[in-house]
Amino acid sequence: MKSACCGADRTLSDAAARRLHDARVGGDYEGLIAAIPFARFLGLRIVDAGPVRHYVMPYRDSHIGNAAKPALHGGTVAGVLELAMQLETLISQTQPRLPDPVDFTIDYWRSAGPADCFVEARVIRVGRAVAQVQAECWQDDRQRPVAFARCDFVMRAAEPVDEG
């Protein structure tokens, strides 16, 4: 079966094309996350929140970095932020597969407690070669974010679709 949704890359497998279509059109993100082992490892989920998507990292004891405080490991917060920016770029732009990050920067604003993390990512600018993306992570209070991150991604040129 020819994948009608993802003509941007004819090398894309039907399964991968279906996952992208489900996410972009159907708001079904399960398949997309299941295809990324590290996203599964962090327990990442995506939920539609009005016009935007929220990327959720449910709390797990194994995410703790400082048992005395207790606080989440900064790497898990960085992980959900980077995955959110990457997936948001994949879903919202005409990219055939996960875009590769060039670089990643995080500012830790507050210690992240033992609770779920929520991330909203914004694709600020998309050029031919690079997409520039930002994201914020919060826990109980959206007005008190725990971290901010930015990322640049390499974009792949969309190939013309062969309609024949």
Add this chain to the structure above:
Amino acid sequence: MTDNIDKTDPSVRREIARRFTDAIPHNHAIGLTLVDAGPPVVRTRLAYREDFLGNVEAGLWHTAIATTAADSSCGLAVFLAVPSLEAVATLDLRMDYLRPAVAGRDLEVEANCHHVTRHMAFVTALLHQGDPDRPTARCTATFMRTGGALIP
């Protein structure tokens, strides 16, 4: 341990590093291990797991797990560089992803805390898969000396 410890003594550094790493549940969860506590460079290793892949078809690590390994390793390098056993926290951290890390091979981190001020510590790290001349990523991070006493 008291504050009169000699952090230039490799055996003392190894013991501090072991306790520091053991106190971090997420380090256990990902399997980050100490290779060399320096001084000055702290070397750690993250053994390859399929869980860490970002691209299964191409067989590539996800870049974000490298960030976690870098953060932990930089934190340890800072902890070993400040004078006493005091709490430190990442203020900001940047990763430059130079080339992909390939499946089946471990990830190694070399972290160097090169400058400490009254409130801050500056650290860089190189990530590679066995050949430091072909790094997969470079990390630059700033840590705060948060002042809380730590008893490892």
